[in-house]
Amino acid sequence: MKRILKLAALLAAVLLVFAACSKGADADSAPFHIGVVTGSVSQSEDDLRGAEELIKLYGDSKTGGMITHLTYPDNFMDQMDTTISQILSLADDAKLKAIIVNQAVPGTAEAFKRVREKRPDILLFAGEPHEDPPVIQEVADMAINSDFISRGYTIIWAAKQMGAKAFVHISFPRHMSYETLGLRRLIMEQACTDLGMQFIFETAPDPTSEVGVAGAQQYILEKMPQWIEKYGEETAFFCTNDAHTEPLLKQLFAYGGYFVEADLPSPLMGYPGALGLDLTAEAGDFQKILKKVEESVVAKGGAGRFGTWAYSYGFTVTAGLGEYARRILAGETQLGDKASLNDSFAKFTPGAKWASGPYVNALTGQQASNHMLVFMDTYVFGQGYLPTTAQAIDPKYYEISVNN
Amino acid sequence: MRNVKSFVADNIVTLIFLTITIIAIPFSGLSGSYIISNLIDRFARSSFLVFALILPIMAGMGINFAMVLGATAGQIGLIFAVDHNIMGTEGLILATLVGIPLSVGLGWFSGQVLNRARGREMVTGFILGYFMDGIYQFFGLYIMGWLIPIRTAQVMQIDGGGVRNTLALESVRGGLDKIVSLKVGPFSIPVVTFAVIAVLCLFIIWFRRTKLGQDMRAIGQEQGISHAAGINVDRTRILAIVISTVLACIGQIIYLQNLGNMFTYTSQRQAGYYAAAAILVGGATVSKASIKNVFIGVFLVHALYITTPLAGKALFKSAMVGQYMSDFINYGIIASALVLHAWKNKRAADLARAGLRMSAEAQAAAGGVA
């Protein structure tokens, strides 16, 4: 028992010594710090690159800069403890005035609650929350999701601008049972009717089923020529699944047809594989990536027929929320300024604009002013940006519901 | 010198982790007050679960990885309380009252199974945990919502079948911790939670002095002899597991009320794992454990969990590598503790053998040939 006391005493002494030391070495010039928590490379690389971009711009807090970057565990579903303590550890820094978590995996809301109890002065931003909207809305100063509702209209609108007469939506029952995806499909169908286009729903195998990714991709490869023949070359295709995207693009290059953007659009989504591009040298630099992909698309005769978001969504959300927080803390803007939020995002996407609208609770119809749905302009290869964010969207689309 | 060596060898696991922690603390750059307040929080949260492991170890059954069954029972209790909208402390009491009969049943079941798997209790317990996973998912995803109606929308899956993946425990959050929260400087101390833990310690001390506790200690050391002395070995082992399972049930409820969030289908899996890591790091072996081991273990393991991600980040200049390193250390704990335990066993055998050798050598030196 005695030696245990000795051990404890020793440890306590060590704790105190280092507590004293770590406080002393504080010679940085940044007026405040911003904590950024993302997944790791294996979990979500783009989110992490966004944080690195911020460090490039504003410096690491360790070396007198502004940004403190941490990651949550890869198996965050098992290690909520760690996620919470990682986020909470940021609040230990008295100069830290904002925390950005992208993606806001489960545990973020709890961590935010604890940060609030200790440090009500810290701004709390959540990107792409995994927890229920009401839960995160209650604790976060700002939450960001991709705007699946508006895009239900804008994708169709863009397809029409590009010249498509019909729109094929490829998915499968599991995805269609997700509220967001199912709802977007209904909105797309409505938009097609309104814009005078034909809407076709095609079913493809679920890559998580027993056919596997290879089987699902094979199916797309085999079906595409038939579909293009059936619906004509002036048809835009869209799929909800990432694995389907690559074979879809491949056949579109071979047989004709249009592609507006992927479900999670990025120049890296589907194109490198479909075009056989090696982009390792350009990693993280989206302008170079875009340029290289574009050259290749144009060379294959795809100018004007293929679109994307020019920048990665995950990358921009991390970096954009960081920028937004910095502007608020620096007094350049204030929390809730929508234009400034859009502008903060656009800072990392030269050429492309962003639009944002409040999240609307489908059950109550209530708007949440601290939960924004965002999307950006579509980029058409060989043609440039389409002003999708500038489109006025009829409010009736927001009232469409899965249940009626 | 010999004493020091022997002390180091006997406490090698604890010392290794103490060393890692001491190294990690300055690198993490965390303030002492942060570490201490986090330790208090984590201590209140998880030490009850670790106590659940003491009795089976005492009864010679190793680490009861089947305590996952108890944790599951606790979660079912919580689902019940949340679904019926019972809030705060009352919600936790109700969850416990629902969980206890369930965990007694599950504990009895796993005790039966473990009795049939003598000598392989730990791995069997592990597998039992996975087996329970299946049953629990069947219960949560199918029975709930079909046989047992779900009353609250926040509990139901969006598509209406079963309990949802992540359950917000907002209504019972801090139901124990926040009854009385004492502020000492920058730290807030959950007085009632600590009181509950203290009561549990007293229970264990008292229990060791009962006839049943004495019987567990006896069968923990020598099953055959205990049986010959008329102790009902099988029943005693089952009781050890039942008590452990009930404690795990309560422990999981305490754990989750602090965390405020529950991954319905995965939270329980970690229960046995982390508790095992803590008690092993605290210097317990699969055959010997005490209250002291629990306290030291929880303290060290959590100090490690708090500091390693940041220390790793500082050392490798990358947030991600820091996270990997902390994962590596966390998962390495059990493996290394078990390996070190095996090493200690071997050392004990060698020591015993050394006695034999020395006596033979002494005879040789005396020139005596029998």
Added chain:
Amino acid sequence: MNLRSLVVKITLAVVYLVLAVWAYGAGKGYPLYIDNTDLSKPTMLSVVIDGKSPVRVREGAYTEIMVKGARKHTISLVLPSGAEYRETFRFPAGAQAAEIRVPELAPGSDPVVRPVLPRQDR
């Protein structure tokens, strides 16, 4: 001894059940709807119920707050201006939920606590 043991066991079982029934009754949560929709001059406010941590209610919105038990509750509204309104009310008998209209509470008029019938749509 046997009888004594039986009595103790039965007592324990009864205590167990009584405790469960008590916990169920005393801990039951009821939703309280704070209606902040038709203030003539919209303001954000924070609501404190039974001394718990404040909940922010945005302008033109309504918020659901769970309260524990059907006993007496204290509600206080804090406006950004610092003005505070405190009111004590008892849950209407037999109600599954209640609604509090801020506009009527805030000006200091009689608190309007309306029982709400169980929602049928869930």
Added chain:
Amino acid sequence: MSTGTRLLSLRGISKEFYGNVVLEDISFDLDRGQIIGLVGENGAGKTTLMRILFGMPVIAETGGFNGTIELDGQPVAFKTPFDALDAGIGMVHQEFSLIPGFSTTENIALNRESLKTNFACDIFGKRMSVLDRVTMRERAVKAIHTLGVKLDPDMLVSEMPVGHKQFTEIAREIDRKNVKLLVLDEPTAVLTETEAEVLLSSMRALAAQGISIIFISHRLHEITKVADKIVVLRDGKIVKDVPVAGVSVQDIAAWMVGRDVKTKAAHLSVCKDSVYLNVEHLWVDMPGETVRDVSFQVMEGEIFGIGGLAGQGKLGIANGVMGLFPAGGQVTVGGQDVILNNPHAALNSDIAFVSEDRRGVGLLLDESLEWNIAFTAMQAKRQHLIPVLGGLFSVRDEKSMKALALEYIESLEIRCTGPRQRAKELSGGNQQKICLAKAFALKPKLLFVSEPTRGIDVGAKAIVLETLRAYNRDYGMTIVMISSELEELRSICHRVAIVDEGKIAGILPPTADVAQFGLLMSGLGAGKNGDAA
């Protein structure tokens, strides 16, 4: 010390296991306060007799027994040992049945703890009572006092010297209420001389208090010292039931071993003068057969016998030299050091070993005879293998394996359907021959045979012994034979060593008087009796 009143009467006890008679018409009486010395060789039936007395389930499971047991004039038939304990019979086994991490007190009161009931007992039963350690300690002190020894009631068993453990066991039996009869099975086997003295005097003290004792021991001088009368068992029968007065240790040894067996003059080869096997200060950690400190020398071409009672360490010697159990010391074979703790190294030094554990270590039961015979040669010497791809790996040479098997089937008269028959289908004797063949196939210069005739019939026994003798004579193979059967050793060996308590008690020529062997086995006469080495 005997009060003259009868406590226990055994009348015509017989017992057979599957037609094998192990006890035949055993009758004797025991008075209150009397000490009986029960002696006999291993397998004489002592253990079975005690099992019957105690109502061990194994007796009923194997068909019960004939005869009657009377305790205090009442016929009794115990169904379980607990019945016997309740009737006042206590038993102290040769192996300690103590909980190592418990104190003396806790062990004495094991499962009979003094309890204080409390509230929790009403809910969960009386196992929730708290131990009354004060009363327990008082009981322990009282039992220790009765025993007349010095024991710390608070010392942990694991920290005790062996003698104290033995006393603790006895104290535990005394602590029972109304204990009338104690059975002590080899209680002194693990004790030092002084400790044994203390035990003997406490036995007398117990007897003086009216407790009867059945004392089983192979240390015959202890029997003569402490017992009132002596009962000698041999081959399941009582050969002597006499008062101890005037009986000498030599008498008992002769009764025990039996003097009617005449040693056959064997056709022994003449062994050379050079030492072939030299063992110095060997210790082996083999459970149940611990070798503590053994040194001996074997001449080239000699058959060297090692005998002794079970559990004394004779089996450990061969297993240790062959590297099967952790061992230490110096072993040289033909001038070469043998690396211990490495079975492969032992096989490479031209030593072969026929294990006493035929089914476990000796044979691959599901494999064919040719496989079994060739296996060790294949593994150890890489014989009967055809190299493939320049020796990158090898395949079995079926042809040479078959030839080898046929050779031994013929020479050892193995009764089988052919070399392809599976080993487990053979009888015990033929399996033993296969084990020998397997060892012979290595063409060893030194062969260890452990219990080669255990569990096989008389005819097979003769062939096995003759084969060993022939290999020794014809090929000059040096053989170390370990056996529990003294007669067998005397019939074949040049010299016989007797192992007692992990040490060589003495080495005798086979022609020595049987009583001398008996004395060595009984822990007497070490060094004093003619060492023929």
